[in-house]
Amino acid sequence: MKTKKLRELLKSEEVIRVIGAHNGLSAKLAEQAGFDAVWASGLEISATHAVPDANILTMTENLQTAIVMNQSTSIPIICDCDSGYGSVNNVIRMVKEYERNGIAGICIEDKQFPKINSFVNSTQKLSPIDEFASKIRAAKDTQQDPDFVLIARVEALIAGQSMEEAIKRASAYKDAGADAILIHSKMNEIDEIREFVELYKGSIPIVVVPTTYPNIGVNDLKNIGISMVIYANHGLRSSISAMEKTFSRIIKDGTTAGIESNISSMHKVFELQGMFEMRQLEDKYNDSNLKGGENV
Ligand code: SPV
Ligand code: MG
Numbered sequence: 001m002k003t004k005k006l007r008e009l010l011k012s013e014e015v016i017r018v019i020g021a022h023n024g025l026s027a028k029l030a031e032q033a034g035f036d037a038v039w040a041s042g043l044e045i046s047a048t049h050a051v052p053d054a055n056i057l058t059m060t061e062n063l064q065t066a067i068v069m070n071q072s073t074s075i076p077i078i079c080d081c082d083s084g085y086g087s088v089n090n091v092i093r094m095v096k097e098y099e100r101n102g103i104a105g106i107c108i109e110d111k112q113f114p115k116i117n118s119f120v121n122s123t124q125k126l127s128p129i130d131e132f133a134s135k136i137r138a139a140k141d142t143q144q145d146p147d148f149v150l151i152a153r154v155e156a157l158i159a160g161q162s163m164e165e166a167i168k169r170a171s172a173y174k175d176a177g178a179d180a181i182l183i184h185s186k187m188n189e190i191d192e193i194r195e196f197v198e199l200y201k202g203s204i205p206i207v208v209v210p211t212t213y214p215n216i217g218v219n220d221l222k223n224i225g226i227s228m229v230i231y232a233n234h235g236l237r238s239s240i241s242a243m244e245k246t247f248s249r250i251i252k253d254g255t256t257a258g259i260e261s262n263i264s265s266m267h268k269v270f271e272l273q274g275m276f277e278m279r280q281l282e283d284k285y286n287d288s289n290l291k292g293g294e295n296v
Pocket of ligand 1: 020041042043044053080117118119209211232233
């Protein structure tokens with residue numbers, strides 16, 4: 001069970017390394033690179049639909065994407081579920097659906113619906129603490145598998161609120177039953193996170209997303225007392241720059257010759273999509289109608 005795997009990871013002394021992904025292929029690449037788990041990122045999934053990260057996509061669209069990701073990997077998927085798609089009743093259905101579909105963990109954030117990405121220069125509207133704590137209690141009461149993980153994300157620092165407010169929220173969410181706290185920050189240094197960890201004496205794992213403070217290494221995170229790091233958007237951003245380079249070069253050159261050596265081979269594509277395994281199965285079951293060669 002992937003829920004059990006994620007629980008085991010949360011007990012480990014090492015920092016759990018998680019990478020953002022947005023489809024089956026990127027989830028598979030995450031596993032092959034050696035990540036412990038995959039973050040089904042709202043930012044990545046919305047961007048790959050070419051819509052804003054602002055609850056434009058529905059829960060069902062995000063879940064369908066997460067299901068494909070889950071089927072493509074053997075490592076746990078942690079789903080970014082924004083603020084839970086509405087009220088406690090939305091959260092209750094959400095937990096049922098995500099759990100039923102084999103998702104190992106979810107993360108909900110204490111913002112109002114519709115949310116907007118934390119790095120957008122906009123007013124971030126937080127939920128009242130009690131309202132968000134109720135969502136956590138409802139989620140924990142709903143889950144059937146005790147190993148299903150709920151991460152509660154504190155957006156107080158993102159919203160420009162005090163450290164005291166962030167600590168108060170983290171404590172309330174832990175009391176409501178959260179399995180881990182994601183403390184989000186948009187500072188360029190780790191100091192704010194370090195201060196949070198020092199002041200927050202809660203006994204549950206702490207998760208960080210170092211998008212704006214990339215210089216902090218995994219060993220430093222461990223020394224500070226962080227349990228999980230999510231590199232939330234680096235797959236998406238690397239694919240955008242790679243495609244931009246390739247596409248503009250083809251337009252400029254009028255040929256693909258100049259980019260061939262910089263892009264993955266067709267062999268690699270076949271390997272990633274399981275083409276060779278499929279062909280072996282054909283041989284095994286002797287389905288002569290489907291036979292053909294690899295021509296590229
Ligand atoms: C995401 O990856 O969608 C996240 C992280 O929620 S952030 O973009 O930092 O809000
Ligand atoms: Mg998100």
